[in-house]
Amino acid sequence: MSQEFDLTPDPRVLQMLGEINLPQWRCLAELIDNSIDGFVHAVRSGAPIEAPEISVTLPSADNENARVMVRDNGPGMSFESLENAVRAGWSGNDPLSNLGLFGMGFNIATARLGLVTEVWTSRAGDPEEVGVRIDLDELRTTRSFKVPRQTRPKPHHNTHGTTIVISRLKGDQRGYLARGNNQKTMRKHLARAYSALLGQSEAGKIRLMVGGTRLAPRRHCVWGEDRTVSFPDGTVARAVEHIDVKLAPRRYCTHCMRTLAAAEETCPTGSPSCEVVEAERRIHGWIGLQRYLHNTEFGLDFIRNGRKIEIANKDLFEWSDGDTAEVEYPTDDQRGRGRFVGEIHVDHCRVSYTKDRFERDDPAWSEMVRVVRGEGPLRPIVAKQRGYAGNDSPLYRLYQTFRRSSPQGKNGLWSRVLVVKDNDRAQQMANLFDEDDPDYLTDERWWQLVVEQDKEVLGEKPGEGGETPLPAGFVDEPGTSGTGDTTPTTTTTTTTPPPQPEPSPRRQIHDLSRKYVHPTFRVEYEIQAYGVAGNDPDLPAGLPWVLKLDDVATRTYGFLVDVSHDVFRSTTMTPLDGLLTELTHRTVEFLQGQAQDPSVAGVLADFRKQYCLDSRLDPQEIITLATSVLGDMARAVPTLIEDGQGEAMFAELHVSERDSVARRMANRGVPDHKALIADGRFWDYADPESLRGLFGRHPEIFLDGNYWNDPYASLDFGSEAISEQARTAVRSRYDAYLSDAVWLANQTPSDVERASRDAVIRASCSVRLLKSDVSD
Incomplete structure (x- = not known):
């Protein structure tokens, strides 16, 4: 048997494949496809894999040691099959019934992510694993078409599967893959791409783990088939x-x-x-x-x-x-x-x-x-x-x-088009559907809103009367215009798209770009906000912002703001304040001469009440937010620790803290407190100060992209003393945030009312900074 793999064609081709602009999640999908094909082949060969599983490990930090690993418990490959699998352009798959196709997916995906790829594989009964290491830089330097075959012993002859490890990740790829939010995005894409296979496939129910999280099929939030x-x-x-x-x-x-x-x-x-x-x-x-x-x-x-x-x-x-x-x-x-x-x-x-x-x-x-x-x-x-x-x-x-998003005709019923009038609320409920909230898995909650909307059209108040049969001809039927003419009509609305930001120096401000509706007078504005330089041609010289009506038909406004203007070098003035001031004056002007007689003060107060929730110093809201953020942190602990680590954490608590946790469990009727302690769920019953103590003892659990993105264990300045000093600074900063949040969580609204404004502002900012960067 030859002791080398033949990687013809020229290794430079592999590097060129890595320049193909394939999104990161699709790179992972190419490798996942190979694993799924292995499971399917095993079924068709009469030797299905029990409990098929694919595990994707992603970098936890942006450093030189970052790597990507895809491991499966599939049937594994022989020496010859592995040689073919890593050769560009070769495919042994049946293209009609497998996911793999051209024999280049492996090469494109691995070369796109990193410069070194190792593949190890073995079949049940093989005495050892066979592997190959592909170093693109080395291949280019040596101009060799061949790399040595590697082997390593197996702990058990009956184990089987394939592992792909990509290291020396490219700088841009490493930075992207290590960020928690990006990992969340990739999981979302993969959960949707494999939604059919994750439910039930020819190979059975495949378990797919990505970044330590098991992917569940991402389903469409659709109306029921019986509607x-x-x-x-x-x-x-x-x-x-x-x-x-x-x-x-x-x-x-x-x-x-x-x-x-x-x-x-x-x-x-x-x-x-x-x-x-x-x-x-x-x-x-x-x-x-x-x-x-x-x-x-x-x-x-x-x-x-x-x-x-x-x-x-x-x-x-x-x-x-x-x-x-x-x-x-x-x-x-x-x-x-x-x-x-x-x-x-x-x-x-x-x-x-x-x-x-x-x-x-x-x-x-x-x-x-x-x-x-x-x-x-x-x-x-x-x-x-x-x-x-x-x-x-x-x-x-x-x-x-x-096709319509609202009923046709002024007396049209919403049930005829199956639309929830308050779309923001419909989207909020869809988020609960995505979270598998059992109350929102069916469309009943949406249907209840539609029924209430119809009652309003029929002149009924919510909660009065029962189902009202509709008289014949009450609603315009498909293909009618409502005037007796049965000729089908089509209305095509042509609208001018909202202004697009120039490549430079404008940038869209997503936090400000949205629909604004005055809560009392219902005057609506569609805003597209952009940060611009002071010399922007559409910004009058010396002004911090300007609001322009860009599309009359859709009432779309462009809000251009110079965020570097001196007016914003203040803790009491923000771009949102400037925008709401402009909307206030336009609302007052719009309503002049009508029955309402609004004042600038009243309109502005209403706008701020509606859209400045984050900056409003409402004592009860601040306390609730602090309690909620700490609760999210506590509930995240079981997902961040290793199996069995919960008991050790519980033992670290002071006796009084353990008693407090046990007391809360008893008061809430927890049936199996030992299970909650074992897996770390007991933190949901701990005092806020105890949670702060957990961070003090184990900051590495939460940092480095686990819960917050700030680096901690990954900090390396070449000197252990300097690196430890940097870690101490990170630890102290988050401890200060937690101290403020704990203080708020232990206050009453009257306590907060008596506190100084600056202290409340500081504590509120700390609470917002404690929100998870990566939580699902």
Whole structure:
């Protein structure tokens, strides 16, 4: 047996693959795909893996030792299989039924993240693991095409699986991967991309761990399948449309990875490696209504063999005649918000080599489009004008009833469009759905709001009367204008997009960019805020800010603010104060001459009450916030410590502290206090001062991206004395924050009222600084 791996082609090719701009989560997905394919192959070989698991370890700090590791308990590989697996361009997978495709995903992903990759693998019964180390710098320097085969003993012959370790991470990749918020984002993407496989796959229920967190399938928050809208003519519109269409089989070349045209008997490339097989083809999935509206969080997910290749894609919401493309959805919402979502499986369609897009020139894609949205425009009048006949596609049926975000006509019922009027509240409930709150898993809470909205339309007060049957013809039916004319009509709203920030020196201020509504007079402003330099051409010389009406139709304003202006060098003036001052004056001017006679003082007070919650020194709110932040910290401890560490922590407490914890557990009727102590959940019953003491003893639990992003254990200034001094400074700073939070948590509202304003401001700032940087 050869003692070397042949890595032909030239190793420089591997480095060039690393320049492909593949997002970090997709790099991880390429490696996860290989593990899943291994599990599937084991099932098809008659030797399924029990409890299949994939674990992804991410860097905890941005330093030279940072690395990425992907480990699975799959069937493992032989020497020959491993040699092929790391060779660019080779793929032993069946491209029709596996996730892996071109044989370059491994090379692209690993070279994108780092310069050194090690792979270790073994099968059950193998006496040792076989491995390979790929050092891109070394390969480039030596110009060698070969690297030595490595082996290492196994503790148990029956163990099996594969481990990939990527080290010497590139600087930008290392910094990105080590940040807690970015890890949270990657987990979110992966949970959605593998949502079908994490539930139940051919290989069983796969356990996927990323950064120490087990991923649960990220599901769509949609209205229930039983939600329908019935009309007097007997037609029924459903909130969810299912799709399952079996297409005629087609010939497929497994070497070229392309579907042949119906008239082609052989692959046109004519390569001796071509192998043509007959492939079964099926398009299945669903499309439906999300329970809330959003500017970006809508669209269709396109899936290949269980993995989502494209997420929230909006291509099917456009119609093109070949020359121009027109957006057909959303057009009936003034803010451009949509809610059509879905999951479409097109396993037989070709995808790009980076597996982030289905190839649009594959005939299979056009077939899928015809099945899901039909021929021609979704708008009936436009379709008729363009010579298209009737459309009965799933997307067309959904579009005809639910394209609007509010009822048609002044007496329209919200139940006819399944929309919660208060979309902010609908989104807040959707967040609870994502958190698996059992009260929000079904759509009942949303439906209750819709019913109350309908009662208001019918003149009923909430809580009075029962269900009121609707008289025939009370609501305009689909295809009517409400005037007796049954000709379908389409209204296309063309709006000017809000102003976009210039590349430099403007930058968007996301905290200020939102919709502002005066709580009393309901005057609304859509604000896009940007930080600008003092010499910005649209900012009058010497002024700190300016508010401009940029779009009359949508009442969108641009707020340009020079945050470096002297007026903001103050603890009592912020850009938000400037914005609310401008909105106050515009509201007063708008209401002049009307029945209301508002004052500047009253309008400004209302605006500040609504939008300055973070700076409001309300004693009860401050105390509640401090208690909540400390509670979040306590509840996070079990997720941050090692198994069995809870008992040791409990033993570290003073006797009085342990008694206090036990007393609270008893008062709350905890049935098994020993279990809570073992896994660290007892901290939820500890005094705030005890939690502060925990940080003093174990700051490493919370820092370095675990709970807060500030470095601690990872600090290294080349001298242990200097490094320890830096750690002491970090520890002291957070201890001061905790001291303030503990003080607030132990106060009563009257105590806070008597305290000095400066002391309350300081403590409030400390509480905000204690909010987790990375918590889910």
